Every structure is written in structure tokens, then in C-alpha cells.
Amino acid sequence: MSRLQQIHSGPRQTPPRLLLYGTEGIGKSTTASQAPKPIFIPTEDGLDQIDCDSFPLAKQFSDVVAGLSELYSEQHEYQTVVIDSLDWLERLIWDDVCRAFGVKGIEKADGGYSKGYTHALTQWREVLSGLDALRNERDMCVILLAHAKVEKFEDPESVAYDRYSPRLHKHAAAILTEWSDAVLFATRKFRTETEDAGFNRTRAIAVALGAEGGERILRTVGGPSCVAKNRYSLPAELPLSWEALVAAMSRSAEGNPQPSTEGDGTNG
Numbered sequence: 001m002s003r004l005q006q007i008h009s010g011p012r013q014t015p016p017r018l019l020l021y022g023t024e025g026i027g028k029s030t031t032a033s034q035a036p037k038p039i040f041i042p043t044e045d046g047l048d049q050i051d052c053d054s055f056p057l058a059k060q061f062s063d064v065v066a067g068l069s070e071l072y073s074e075q076h077e078y079q080t081v082v083i084d085s086l087d088w089l090e091r092l093i094w095d096d097v098c099r100a101f102g103v104k105g106i107e108k109a110d111g112g113y114s115k116g117y118t119h120a121l122t123q124w125r126e127v128l129s130g131l132d133a134l135r136n137e138r139d140m141c142v143i144l145l146a147h148a149k150v151e152k153f154e155d156p157e158s159v160a161y162d163r164y165s166p167r168l169h170k171h172a173a174a175i176l177t178e179w180s181d182a183v184l185f186a187t188r189k190f191r192t193e194t195e196d197a198g199f200n201r202t203r204a205i206a207v208a209l210g211a212e213g214g215e216r217i218l219r220t221v222g223g224p225s226c227v228a229k230n231r232y233s234l235p236a237e238l239p240l241s242w243e244a245l246v247a248a249m250s251r252s253a254e255g256n257p258q259p260s261t262e263g264d265g266t267n268g
Helices: 026-033 061-073 088-100 104-109 114-138 170-179 242-253
Strands: 017-022 036-041 081-084 142-154 161-165 182-188 190-198 201-206 217-218 237-239
Touching: 017 026, 017 161, 017 170, 026 081, 026 142, 026 190, 026 242, 036 061, 061 081, 061 114, 081 114, 088 104, 088 114, 088 142, 088 170, 104 114, 114 142, 114 170, 161 170, 161 182, 170 217, 237 242
Parallel strands: 017 142, 017 182, 036 081, 081 142
Antiparallel strands: 142 161, 182 217, 190 201, 217 237
16 A cells, blocks of 8 residues: 555544643542543552552553553553553653663663763653553543643743643653643632831732642643743633543544644644
8 A cells, every 4th residue: 555545535433532730739640530431650659548449559661661661561451551650750861761770860771971862862752652552552532640830931032931741851841842732720819909018118929729728720832931832723721620631622522623733832
């Protein structure tokens, strides 16, 4: 069969690859547990209060690879694989690199000069290859969870500013955000107000909007405040729930997208 005969036309109906990150306790794991028949591969201990199926806590990188391999090769009814979380997985990857080079710290691997972080991309690609196999051949949705950090972003079109991003080394963050179909930032709604600080001075304070410390939302489009993106023409903001996310993705698939852009605040 020639390559011309293998050309595909139109959208591909494949399960999504989602990277969901946010601050501790915002509800990332709970949201992932609402996905269809999820199975968690935990790299951190934090699922005790969530009703979900999970593998034993991964203590080495090989435990994560084994979990992905078993989901691919063995019979099961799971429809979603969840890695919880990427930043703890990164530590397992660094430990694996350190063992390979016989060093105690990732900075010392292969003679130093940050070469260890580059070597770690080999393990990251192994994980992504396994996840792609589950998505493409086992029809599984992929959800990757991560904590958030505040980083300084050097914008070539503006002055430097702080923004939220996944708590990962920049090399890993780049490959993961590019691979994902959507990078979603979980946060709370708030507004800023100015109050009197005394001595003729003022200060800005954050005021929560909604109950329980502020309504929990997903930001789906990147900007000065956070790294985010999506390939589904999602609205820039959604409620933090699996139901709301799926409903918005379904509207896009049916040809009724809401205004959005692919601009994501990432480098790809």
C-alpha cells in the first residue's frame, strides 16, 4: 500500500491526553477519579481518602514501567490511566539516572553540567511511549497529575513576570506539555482589592470568589498567570469537574466550539 493510500482525512476520535496541575488540595486526584473506570499509578502517597483503584505505591521507576506494561498486555476493564503525580515520578526518574551513573545526585550524573537532566528525558520518553500504546491500542484516556510551582518567565515581548507551571524541570516540562492534548491549571477564583496599610500606604490583597475559599476552576488557555493549552477549542475557564470538562470537549467535537486559542504560554 502506498503512502498516498494511507492518508487520513478529518478529525481522529482518540482518547485525550490530559496534564492537570494545581496547588495541593485543589482537587486534582478527585477530578481524575471521576473519569471513566480509572486506574491510578501512584508515585506519592495521597489516595487514602479517594474512592479509586490503584496499583501499589511506585517506589522505583521500574514500578511505573511495570504498571504501564501490565495495563497494555493483560486483560482488564479500565478505561483511564492516571499517573499521580508527575513531580514525584520525576524524582524516581532522577534516582534511576543516578543509579545508572553511580552518583548520589542528578547534578553529578555523567560528569555534571546538567547532563543528568538530559539523560532523564530517555525515561520520560519511555513513559510517554507506554502511555501512547495504551491510548492508541487499548483505547485508554490518559491523565497526568502534577503540583504547581511559581516560575519567573522571561517574555521577549514584555518584562519578566511570575506565572504558574507544572512543578517539573524545564526539560521535562517542555516535552510533557508538547505531548499533551491539553494542559489544564486548577485554581480558585479570586479578585484583588486594595486596602489601607497605614502610614498613607496601600496594599493589594486577594479576595476569594465563592464558597470554601473560592470557586474551583480550570484554566485551559495560557497567559501571563499560568501555563495552559488545549486542542479542543475549550473556553478559557471551566468549573473544576470531570463532567464540565467532558461536556465542553463534546461540544467541540460536535462542531460547536467556544472561543479559544492554542496560545498556551508554553514553548510548543
